[in-house]
Amino acid sequence: MPRVVLVGNLAQLTGGVAEFQLSATSVKQLFQQLAELHPAIQPHLEEGVAVAIDGQIYQDALFQPIGPNSEVFLLPQIAGG
Amino acid sequence: MAENGTNGTNGQGYVGTRTIRPDGVDKVTGRARFGADFNLAGQLIGRVLRSPHPHARIVKIDTSKAEALPGVKAVITRDDFADQSSEFIPAGEMMMNYKDVVRNVMAREKALYEGHAVAAVAATSAAIARKALKLIDVTYEVLPHVIDVVEAMRPDAPLLHDDLFTVGVEPKPDKPSNIAKRVEITLGDIEAGFAKADVIIEREFKTAPVHQGYIEPHAALATVSEDGSTELWCTTQGHYIVRAHCARLLGLDIGKVRVTATEIGGGFGGKTVVYLEPLAIALSRKAKRPVKMVMSREEVFKSSGPTSGATVRVKMGATKDGRFVAGFAELKYQAGAFQGSPVQPGVMCAYAPYDMENVHVIGYDVVSNRPKVAAYRAPGAPISEFAVESVVDEIAKKLGLDPIELRLMNAAHEGTKAAYGPKFGPIGLEETLNSIKKTEHWNTPLRKWQGRGVASGFWFNIGGETSASLTVNEDGTVSLMAGTPDIGGLRASLAMVAADELGIPYDKVRPIIGDTGSLGFNFLTGGSRSAFSGSMAIVEAAKQIKAELCARACKLWEAKPDQVEFKDGAVRPIGSLGEKAKPMTIADFAKVAGKTGGPIGGYGRINAQGAGPSLGTHLVDLEVDPETGRVTILRYTVAQDAGKALHPAYVEGQFQGGAVQGIGWALNEEYVYGADGKLQNAGFLDYRMPVASDVPMIDAILVEVANPKHPYGVRGVGETPIIPPLGAIANAMENATGIRFTELPMSPPKVLKALREREAAAKV
C-alpha cells in the first residue's frame, strides 16, 4: 500500500496524524480517501497542495497514478515569481 | 506509423544555438509596444487618489466636487466594487483571498498603507484628472501604524484586521493579531541532531523590503462596450490571471473579457497581480469611453508590492569533519497590508541545497502597514537561504574547512530526501560547485581589504497549465502562438523547438504571444516555467501536425500507417512504397491542405508536470573601501544547472540579471521608512539599484544535468540566480573585513559604522 505523508501544517487538519497507509491508485482517490477520514482537510486538497509521488512533484494532477509501493508526500503548493 | 523522436534529432539542431530573437528588431528600433504605448481614439486618462496615511479608517469619501469638474467623466470608489467573500484561491503566484484582493485594489474600511488606492477618476486629460483628485474629499481617522515585522508581532501592536486570527497554532487563538499564519516543516529529530554536533552556530539576520525594480511602470488601457464586453491591454506576466481577477472583481463572465498582454518591461514577479486593471475597467464602464492608466515611478514604489522584509534566526550544527547534523530556522516575514508573504517557500527552501537528516524550520506570515507584498524572483527563498549560507560559511571557518569542500560534503543529490519531504531526482548542485572550484577566479590571489565569498541556492520551479498552437500557412511557413508573455527570449526558444520538431528553418517559424481570446488557459510567466512548459506544449502541437501529415500521406499514397514516417521535415515512404511515392515536405502539404482535409495545425493543451529544481553556486570577489564603506564588486562567476539551455545566451542572461539584482539587494537596496510610516525613497535616485559602473562582467557557467521529465531535458532557470548573491556577498564581506554582517543591505553607512565600531573597540 502506498505510504502517504503530510508535510508542514497539513497534519494539523488531521489531528496531528502525519502518516497514512492508503489504498489509493490515483491522486483523485487519495484525496477522496483522506477527506473521508478527515473532512477538515478537503478544501485544502482542492486548492493549495502539491503531491510528490516517488520524488516527482505534481500540481493539479488529479489523474496521476500512484503505484502500490509509492511514497507520496502532500506539500504546500509551489509557485514562483 | 514510425515517427521521429521528440528529442530534437531532426538533423538541424537549432536548440542549443544562439539564434537572433524574432521579436528583436522591433525592440532595438523602438517599434515594439509596451503597456503605455497603446492608445485608443477618445480615450480618457485615469488617475488614482492614494492614502497619505499608513493606517487610517476611511470615514467618508465625498467625490461631488470632482464629478462636477468639467472634463471628468467618471469617479469610482469602494462603492463601485462589490465586496468579495473570504476564499483562498491561487491568484497570481500565491494563494490570495479575494476579500483581500478587492480591498487592495480599492480600500474599503481602512487605508492600510501609504499609497493605498482610495478613489480613481477618468478625465479628458492628465492635468484635469490630477486636478480632480485634489477635489476628492476623504475624511480619515488616522490610526497608529506598525511597519517592522517583529514590532507587528507584539500583542500590543496596532491591529490591521480585526478578523485575522493566526492559522497554524494550537489552541486556536480567540483574539485577532497581525500574525496571519504559522508554518512549519520537520525532518528527523532536531535535538538529537544538535546533540551530535561538535560545532553549533546560531545567528539572527535582518533584511529590508526590496522592490522588483522593473523599469516599466504598470499600465493598462481598458474599453467596455455597451453589452459589457471588455477589452484590456496591459503589461503583465499573466494575462489570463488578469482576466480572471477582473472578471471576478467586476462581476463579468470570463469569456466576455479579452486581455492582450503588451510587451512587458520587466516583472520579476511584481506583475503577477492586478492594480490598475480593475480600476481602468470600472472607470471605462462608468464613463462609456476607453480609459488609460499608467503608474508614476513614485506610485510603483509606494503602491505596488515589493518583497518581504524579514527577521530570520538560524541555528546549525555540524560534526568536526563537516557533516551538517542539524538545521533549525525561524523566519518572520512581512506580508504587507494583507496576508500572503512567501514565508512558506522560504521555509521549504532554507536547507534544500543540503542532504540533512534533522531539519526544523518555522515561519510566520505577518501583516504590517506597507504595500501588500508581491512575488519577487524565487519568492521567500533568497532571504532564508541568505541566512543559512552565511552560517554555513561560519561553520567552514570555524572548522577550518574550504567552503566549497564543505558544501560538496553535504550537497543534495539524486536520491536525497528534501527537508520538505520528497526525494530529489537528478540535480546539478555538485556539478556547479565543482565548476566553480575549477575556475581561474577561484584560484586568483586577493589583496588587503579584498574578500572572496561563495554560496549556493535552490529553487523548485513549476510547470502548470499551458496552451500553445502551431499553424501551417499556405506557403509552408509556420505561425506559432504561445500564451505566456515573453519577458526575454521565450519566442526565440519556442521557435527553435518548433523548427527542430518540424524540421524546418528557424526563420520560417513566426512566434507571437496570443491574447486570452486566442488560446486556452495559460498560467502566467513566472515560476521559471515559460520555456519549460511552453516547449512541452509546442512539442505536443508538433506531434499532432506530424501525425496529421502522415495520415494525409497514407490517403494520398494509398498506403498503410507503417509504410510512412515523418523525418527531417517531410513525410517519407518506407521501403517499397518509395517506388511509387516521393517524400512530401510540410510546404508540399501546405499547398494542398484545402484539398486534403483542411488547414493544418496542432494545439498543445497540457498541465506541464515534471519541473525539476535548478541549483546554482555563485562566487564573488569584492573590495571594501575602509574610508567610505563602499563595496566594489571585482569579479563575479555564476554556475547554474539549466538542464538543457534551449537558447544559451538567454539562459546566461537570466544568470547575469538575477546575480545583479542580488548584488543590489545585498549592497544597497532597501525601503526606507520614516517614523511617520511613509516611504522616504520612492524613486530611482534613492532606491539605488545597480548601474553599469557598479558591476563587472558576470561570468556564466552553464551546467546541464538533464531533467528526465522534459523532452529536451529543460529546467526552469529564471529564479535561482537571485538566491546565492546575498550569501556569497555577505561571506565575501566577512572574508574582506573579518566582520560578519547579518543585516542587509550592507550599504556604505552600515559598513563604515561596523568598521569604526571595531576600531573603537580595539582601542579600548
Place this chain on the structure above:
Amino acid sequence: MAKHHIEATVNGDATEFLCETEDTLLDVLRDTLQLTGSKEGCSSGDCGACSVMLDGRLVCSCLVLGCEVAGHRVDTIEGVAKGQALHPLQQKFLEHAALQCGICTPGFIVAGKALLEKNPNPTDTEIRYWLAGNLCRCTGYDKIVTAVKDAAVALRKG
C-alpha cells in the same frame, strides 16, 4: 492659457506641434508625435529610458520641456536605423542578446550611439561609466557592454 506652437527638427524632418507649458519633451514625443520608442520609467531623469539627442547632446527627454526644443534638433531611437539598415549598435545588441525585456533598449541604443560618436574606441570602464545613466534590471549589463564594444569594432572597420 493657449498652447505653444513649436517648430523643431525631429529625426531630420521639419516638425511642428502644440504643447502646454508643463509638457515635457517626452510627453510631446510619445503623446503628440506618437513616437513611443522613448520610454517613461521614472520622470526624474534617473533611468535613462527616455534618452534622446538634443542638438547632438545626450539628454533625458523627461527633463526637457516641449517648448524648449523650438528651433532645435531632436533625434530619437526611431531615427537610428537608416531605412532598412540597422545601425551596427542595434545589430550587435541582437547578436549578443543584449536585451531581455527590451524596455531600456531604446535608451541604451541612443546613449551608446552618442558614446561611440564621441569615443570610437572606449574601454570597458568608459562604456560602463557613460552608460551609468541608463538603468537595466534584466541583463546585469554584461551583454550590453559586450555589444557596445563589438559595435565599436564594427564602426571602426567602416
